[in-house]
Amino acid sequence: MPFIDPSIDRLVTGAIGAALASLPAGAKVALAFSGGVDSSVLLDAAVRVAGAARCIALHVHHGLSPNADAWLAHCQAVAAAHGVAFAAQHADVSRGAGHGLEAAARDARYRALEALCREHRVDALWLGQHADDQAETVLLQLLRGSGLAGLAAMAAERLPPGASVVHQRPLLHILRAQLERYAAERDLHWIDDESNTDTRYARNALRHEVMPALAVHFPGFRDALSRTAAHAAAAQGLLDTLAWRDLQNVALDEEGTASSFLSSPSLPSPSSALLPLQVSLSHAGLLALDDDRALNLLRYWIRLCGLPAPSAARLNDAWRQLRAVQGGHALRVDHAGHALRCYRGALYWEAGDSAEPADETTQPEREVSQLVWQGEAIWRLPQWRGTFVFTAASQDDPDAVPRALLDQALLTARSRRGGERMRRKRLSPGRTLKNLFQEQGVPAWRRDVPLLWVGEVLLYVPLLGVNHAALPEPDAAHSRSPGVRIDWREDLLLA
Known part of the structure; x- marks a missing residue:
């Protein structure tokens, strides 16, 4: 069995123990597991301190490297060897919206990790960043002219906006060299990502060309940059x-x-x-x-x-x-x-961004849904994140739709295409939906709603109501049919 330096062992396991102590008793912890040396140390130490049953290793497959499939297999095997549950998710890395590859991959990784955390109902997400990562981040933000939010770099513990669980970085005060020593003494096996040596990436250039020089002339620079991050935060x-x-x-x-x-x-x-x-x-x-x-x-x-x-x-x-x-x-x-x-x-x-003026009439084209209505109380439309609700209407409800009208033709829900017209009252003139939305003060972002058609006739528009041009005259046979009231409920309102 290899010799284990007790000081290094205590440093790493103590950091894990401190993070665990901040969580509720019995908390389930997710470990961001890329297979690199940092996350390999994190996994090994977490199992030793918290126990395998309380841990799950989460791996994100970016697909950016030809070795990505092999890395996935390696991570799954390592997790199994430690007796730890394992889950993985593929992430699509987009370079849109002015993002470089580094930033896009990072954003995709965190989105995938957040989705996995929600799926597996964990109490915390542990990340393997260390003191060298923190120093690199502060330097990068300084060189980019970032404000205080950038200089604050990475927090040891934080609940990011929109996240379901707290993000913790137990190893943030430990040097990369110390983690590598722990990994060697524990006989761990890890992945070396070939992109980490490509100095065309800003972080790699700092890591391989700038920080070694700083270490010679300013040996305590990592601690100084860590203090800068804390002050900025x-x-x-x-x-x-x-x-x-x-x-x-x-x-x-x-x-x-x-x-x-x-x-x-x-x-x-x-x-x-x-x-x-x-x-x-x-x-x-x-x-x-x-x-x-x-x-x-x-x-x-x-x-x-x-x-x-x-x-x-x-x-x-x-x-x-x-x-x-x-x-x-x-x-x-x-x-x-x-x-x-x-x-x-x-x-x-x-x-949507472009150089063209915003078109407030057309909306994103969504999947068309159809229903042969047979008295259903609700019609769920997940593509619009809402539901049409059908209830019995009182005799004096001016917006009641005769049940016979709903029975006679297929109901269709589809996106606005521009130019649709309706009458909000029986004797009012027909107006375009755009004009009616503007008149009601409905902002453009709320106009992406499903239009409800009966056959080829527009029947109902969320936020505007029933199209009275589609209703029968008061003395028509349909008008004596039992009435149905139609409402649109967004998902948030149904909860």
Whole structure:
């Protein structure tokens, strides 16, 4: 049996024990397991301290390397040898929205890990980053001119916006060399990713060419950069608290009024909340803030909407346009597959970016659904994340649909195509859906709703109601049929 340096062993297992002690008794832990030396040490030490039964190894298959399948097989075998449950997921790495390959792969990895954590109902996700990774991250952010959020680098423990479980990095204060020594003494076998030596990538260039030189002239640079990250994280926390207070004052809900969402007592902390894109900002309220405070709020809002941080140039250009625009309708700032728009004094994010003006009539084409209605109470449409609900209508309900009308033809739910018209009242003139949505103050992001057709006739539009042009005259035979009321319920409202 190989000799094990007790100081290295205590350092690693002590770090694992401290992370475990911060969790509830019996907590189940997921380990991000790439098969590299860092995650191999993490897995081995976690099994020794927590026990295999409380651990599950999660592997993300990026498909970027010709060896990816072999790495998956290696990780599965190592997990089995440790008696640890194993799960893997393939991740599609997109280089869209201005992301480089490194950033795109990282984002895809975290999305896949989050999905696996939800699936397996774990209590925490442990990641294998160490002190050298932290130093590299701080240097990269410094060289990119990042703000405090970037310099804060990686937290030892954090609940990221939208995450279901806390992310912990038990090894963050341990050097790579110390982990390699532990791995060698424990006779661990790990993967060496060939891309880690490619100095065309910024992080690899720092790792192989810059940090060795720093270590010669500034031996304690890793500790110094770690302290810088801690100071930046503390300062960023104060800015987040200020932005959260500002957000409570200027946020609007879907009806264009002060958002009750932000006053919910069950909300997570300001640093971990994830806002739905439907939470908009008051244009006038934002303009009432001074420049620095408004830019801080914009950065915070963008982050909590789940969008990547914009460059300083992009953010300053957005703020210039926000101050200059009159009425807001000409505003369009593209960012990360979305466009910042203004409608009736509310700033919001609209899916899709391009140089062309937003088309508020057409919506994304979704799968058509059809139903031979036989008295069903609900018709679930997962592609729209909602449900049509059919209930018996009272005799005096002006929006009641005769049951005989629903029985006579196929019901179809499909996307708007532009140009559809309806009458909201029996004697009112026909109007386009676009005009009616505008009249009702329905923002563009809420107009992606399924139109309900009976045969070839538009019958019902969520947020607008029944098309009275489709209903029979009061003296027609259909009008004496029992009435049915149709409602549209979004998934959130059904819960």
